[in-house]
Amino acid sequence: MLESQKLKNMQNMKCYAYIIAGVVFQTIIILVFALTVMRIKTPSVRLTSVTVQNLKYNTTGSPTFSMNLIAEIAVKNKNFGHFRFDDSTTNVTYGDVIVGDGDIIKGRANARKTKRFNVTIDISSNGVTDSAKLSNELKSGNLTLTGLASLRGKVTLMKVMKKRKTAKMNCTMTVQLETTAVHNLDCE
Numbered sequence: 001m002l003e004s005q006k007l008k009n010m011q012n013m014k015c016y017a018y019i020i021a022g023v024v025f026q027t028i029i030i031l032v033f034a035l036t037v038m039r040i041k042t043p044s045v046r047l048t049s050v051t052v053q054n055l056k057y058n059t060t061g062s063p064t065f066s067m068n069l070i071a072e073i074a075v076k077n078k079n080f081g082h083f084r085f086d087d088s089t090t091n092v093t094y095g096d097v098i099v100g101d102g103d104i105i106k107g108r109a110n111a112r113k114t115k116r117f118n119v120t121i122d123i124s125s126n127g128v129t130d131s132a133k134l135s136n137e138l139k140s141g142n143l144t145l146t147g148l149a150s151l152r153g154k155v156t157l158m159k160v161m162k163k164r165k166t167a168k169m170n171c172t173m174t175v176q177l178e179t180t181a182v183h184n185l186d187c188e
């Protein structure tokens, strides 16, 4: 009688142990899932290459420059769901002055993929007021420009979970005036 009671208790305890182990295991799986697949990260946006066309500049008199840029933009989406972004504008600045802009057409970067597209930007120094600084920079042979963009959109996970994210781009580059080569393309 006493012996069989003991055996039954032991069997019960084993049963509880299995249940607890099962619950712990499931919790770990859910945690890992929540921390990896379900965690929504902000996609990154950068300039991957810039080509200069029709470059004109003048260092005598009031300094000026103009050119067309073909900028390749890459939207890298590390999420396990796609990132859909709206139409927006990319600005190119010289110092604090916007010297050109280009249209970013709405699009979509698929799950764990990088979406690449080209934007054409017409650049002109018309708005630049600090001619002394510009004159010196043009005479040095290298012109530093900055490319800015802000892609507002939504990351969708498993068709139902949606989260708004804004991916920002801030890249600097140096245009070598004599060769029109772009050096030191560097994004934050």
Ligand SMILES: *[C@@H]1O[C@H](CO)[C@@H](O)[C@H](O)[C@H]1NC(C)=O
Pocket: 057, 058, 059, 060, 061, 062
């Ligand atoms: C540069 O500017 C000077 C003075 O404004 C002008 O005489 C000259 O024709 C310009 N050169 C070019 C290549 O545009």
Ligand SMILES: *[C@@H]1O[C@H](CO)[C@@H](O)[C@H](O)[C@H]1NC(C)=O
Pocket: 051, 070, 071, 072, 116, 117, 118
């Ligand atoms: C962007 O333009 C450059 C230069 O014309 C070209 O080499 C590149 O393949 C283009 N990229 C895309 C994504 O179209």
Ligand SMILES: *[C@@H]1O[C@H](CO)[C@@H](O)[C@H](O)[C@H]1NC(C)=O
Pocket: 140, 141, 142, 174, 176, 177, 183, 184
């Ligand atoms: C411009 O920048 C490039 C790359 O940093 C450098 O090789 C070059 O000597 C600089 N100066 C001129 C005048 O091109």
Ligand SMILES: *[C@@H]1O[C@H](CO)[C@@H](O)[C@H](O)[C@H]1NC(C)=O
Pocket: 089, 090, 091, 098, 101, 148, 149, 150
């Ligand atoms: C680009 O310039 C326009 C006009 O000044 C401004 O409304 C927009 O916010 C700028 N975009 C970025 C990404 O800086």
Ligand SMILES: *[C@@H]1O[C@H](CO)[C@@H](O)[C@H](O)[C@H]1NC(C)=O
Pocket: 148, 170, 188
């Ligand atoms: C872009 O990055 C530079 C530093 O790399 C910073 O000084 C500047 O304020 C940034 N511009 C914007 C619009 O965030």
